[in-house]
Amino acid sequence: MKVKIMHQVDWRGWDDRKGKIPVLEDQVNKFISDKEVIDIKYxxxxxxxxxxxxxxxxxxxxxxxxxxxxxxxxxxxxxDEFTGDDEINEFMKNHDVIKLEHFGDLDEVETIITYKEEKNK
Known part of the structure; x- marks a missing residue:
C-alpha cells in the first residue's frame, strides 16, 4: 500500500509562471487511472x-x-477431500491468501481459499 499527496493552492488552477496547469481533479483522475485505489481523502x-x-x-x-x-x-x-495437505499448503505459500474456509462433515471436507491475484496488463 502506498500514499500520494496532491496539493493545489490557487483554486483557479493557474500559475502565472507556467500558464494554465491542470486542475486538481484532472491530476487525480490521471494519477489513479492505472492504480487500485483503496481510499481518497479530500x-x-x-x-x-x-x-x-x-x-x-x-x-x-x-x-x-x-x-x-x-x-x-x-x-x-x-x-476436495482427496487433496493432500501438502498441495493446499503449497498453494497458500504461493498466493496472497485472504481467507481459508472448510465446509462439510468429517468424511467429505472441502477447502475454499480466497486469494488476491494481480491483474495481467
Missing part, C-alpha cells in the same frame, strides 16, 4: 487576512490517495 481551506491597507484570500486544496500499484482481483480455489 481537504480544502480558505483563509483571509485584512487590515486597513490590504486584504488577501488564499484557497488550498489537498488530496491524499491511498493505493496499490498493481490492480488485483479476488479469486477462489476449491480443494
Amino acid at each position: 481537504s480544502n481551506s480558505i483563509s483571509m487576512a485584512a487590515n486597513q491597507e490590504m486584504s488577501d484570500t488564499d484557497h488550498d486544496e489537498s488530496v491524499l490517495i491511498i493505493y496499490d500499484e498493481k490492480p488485483s482481483t479476488i479469486k477462489q480455489k476449491t480443494f
